[in-house]
Amino acid sequence: MSITKEAFETQVMTILGRLHGVAVRLTRNDADAEDLVADTIARAWRAREALMAPNAFPAWIFRILNNTFISDRRRAAVRGQTEPIEDAELDDSQAFSIFERLHRPFLLWFANPEQEFLDKLMRDDVDRALAALPEHYRVVVIMADMEDLKYAEIAETLKIPIGTVRSRLARARAALQETLWTVAQERGIEVSHSPKH
Amino acid sequence: MAVNDIDCAQALKRLIEFIDQELVDADREVIERHLQTCRSCLSRAEFERALKARLRSLSHGDVPSKMLDRITSLMQGF
Numbered sequence: 001m002s003i004t005k006e007a008f009e010t011q012v013m014t015i016l017g018r019l020h021g022v023a024v025r026l027t028r029n030d031a032d033a034e035d036l037v038a039d040t041i042a043r044a045w046r047a048r049e050a051l052m053a054p055n056a057f058p059a060w061i062f063r064i065l066n067n068t069f070i071s072d073r074r075r076a077a078v079r080g081q082t083e084p085i086e087d088a089e090l091d092d093s094q095a096f097s098i099f100e101r102l103h104r105p106f107l108l109w110f111a112n113p114e115q116e117f118l119d120k121l122m123r124d125d126v127d128r129a130l131a132a133l134p135e136h137y138r139v140v141v142i143m144a145d146m147e148d149l150k151y152a153e154i155a156e157t158l159k160i161p162i163g164t165v166r167s168r169l170a171r172a173r174a175a176l177q178e179t180l181w182t183v184a185q186e187r188g189i190e191v192s193h194s195p196k197h
Numbered sequence: 198m199a200v201n202d203i204d205c206a207q208a209l210k211r212l213i214e215f216i217d218q219e220l221v222d223a224d225r226e227v228i229e230r231h232l233q234t235c236r237s238c239l240s241r242a243e244f245e246r247a248l249k250a251r252l253r254s255l256s257h258g259d260v261p262s263k264m265l266d267r268i269t270s271l272m273q274g275f
Contacts, residue, residue: 016264127255130252147256
């Protein structure tokens with residue numbers, strides 16, 4: 001038996017904030033995010049027979065949202081409207097790390113510059129850094145960190161090998177930390193015991 | 198070091214997969230054992246976890262009233 005209209009509406013309203021939050025970060029545009037969420041909900045209603053159990057609703061509708069977004073981007077790519085995908089070469093020793101910039105192993109136990117940095121970061125700082133990433137990096141970070149998807153699920157959605165998910169995510173997180181560091185510098189965030197850059 | 202123990206460079210190489218819960222039990226246990234004895238890597242793990250949580254928290258926010266109206270109206274038509 002498929003989900004009733006009333007139960008479907010209740011499930012959507014429960015999760016609408018998260019759907020909107022993810023859609024805005026994927027599209028970086030309020031109007032496109034609204035279209036993406038509306039399209040997702042309409043598709044989910046049409047495909048409701050495929051929903052196996054009520055508690056599977058969140059993962060199921062997020063899968064529809066991701067697939068809808070990726071299909072839209074593929075169509076845009078055919079029209080030449082997307083950014084080119086370039087996975088930069090990066091070895092581990094070159095990966096930017098905020099922790100490595102801030103951590104001082106010989107500080108007294110109560111000094112924790114990396115935690116102080118996080119405490120001073122605003123939600124908007126993280127948002128700005130995420131929005132500044134190239135799309136193919138932004139998408140894997142959103143899927144892994146905002147949606148909490150497994151690497152295998154990301155690979156299936158993006159139709160790329162799981163090894164590519166792993167390496168792209170590593171590069172994306174390093175790029176995110178580098179941008180976040182710049183954003184923090186621009187906002188004048190300073191941390192005790194940290195070097196001036 | 199015991200046979201299965203690893204150094205910091207090896208631990209950091211797999212730390213993100215550890216935080217993302219992508220490691221099989223045996224590999225996870227090796228990292229956990231390293232973190233129990235290395236304060237620096239443990240601090241790094243805590244920092245990466247906290248940053249991941251900050252990203253996750255971006256998905257929690259208010260729905261704009263315009264979107265709420267549109268979705269309510271859309272579902273009335275189902």
